[in-house]
Amino acid sequence: MKLLAAFASLVLATACGSKAPATTTTAGGGGGSAGSATPVLPDVPFEKLDHDQQIQFMKEVVVPTMGPLFQAHDPKEFAEFGCKTCHGPGAEKGEYDMPNPGLRSSTSPT
Numbered sequence: 001m002k003l004l005a006a007f008a009s010l011v012l013a014t015a016c017g018s019k020a021p022a023t024t025t026t027a028g029g030g031g032g033s034a035g036s037a038t039p040v041l042p043d044v045p046f047e048k049l050d051h052d053q054q055i056q057f058m059k060e061v062v063v064p065t066m067g068p069l070f071q072a073h074d075p076k077e078f079a080e081f082g083c084k085t086c087h088g089p090g091a092e093k094g095e096y097d098m099p100n101p102g103l104r105s106s107t108s109p110t
């Protein structure tokens with residue numbers, strides 16, 4: 001009898017133990033910040049995104065990632081970092097063609 005009781009409590013303990021991580025996962029799975037209603041971007045290559053998704057990707061990924069890098073390089077020059085920094089003045093008119101003709105071409109071959 002004693003052995004069975006010990007076994008039973010061991011099983012119970014194990015069962016409880018395995019529940020704990022599952023609860024933790026659920027709690028951490030909430031993920032998103034700021035509670036925005038912006039749809040999550042699909043995990044596909046950039047060119048497979050539609051135009052609005054490309055803009056969203058630029059806003060959510062490119063600007064926050066590249067901004068600090070540019071500013072670390074030259075805080076004055078890139079104090080105002082945004083779409084225009086890479087896309088040129090055309091960005092204000094919704095022209096995002098790349099490569100943007102206004103970019104310096106100091107590294108071009110020949």
Ligand code: HEC
Pocket residue numbers: 046047051054055058059062063066082083084085086087096097098
């Ligand atoms: C760090 C430089 C950089 C910044 C800042 C940046 N972009 Fe871009 N953007 C690019 C590059 C490079 C491409 C080309 C990517 C490709 O085709 O693979 C691109 C592509 C795009 C395209 C698709 C172009 C097309 O084919 O029509 C859109 C739209 C766009 N960007 C919008 C924006 C917007 C809006 C912002 C500001 C929120 C922004 N970008 C900021 C570098 C930048």
